[in-house]
Amino acid sequence: MINKSYILATDANDVLYALKIINNDEKDSTSLIDHPVLIGSRAAKWHIPLFRDPNDWDLMATIPQSISFINII
Incomplete structure (x- = not known):
């Protein structure tokens, strides 16, 4: 079986967008945000x-740390 890979982000803006969506979706007490x-x-x-x-x-x-770091650089 061969795993097919996908590139989800190629630049900082794409990474930030994905992280912010994940951050906004994490609203319950079992959150993975931390x-x-x-x-x-x-x-x-x-x-x-x-x-x-x-x-x-x-x-x-x-x-949140990733978002802050990417915004700084």
């Missing part, structure tokens, strides 16, 4: 073993 998200090639490699080997830095932060 759990960290991993953005980068290591996350892709974890989910898709055939993805290229990680060779750069990744960002691991909560969704």
Whole structure:
């Protein structure tokens, strides 16, 4: 079985849009909002073993922290 990969975001605006949607959808007491998200090639490699080997830095932060960081850079 071959996993088909999809690129969900290619720039900061796309990433911010996705994170803000997730942030707005998390309204119940079992929210994942305070759990960290991993953005980068290591996350892709974890989910898709055939993805290229990680060779750069990744960002691991909560969704609000990720939004703040991306807005700063």
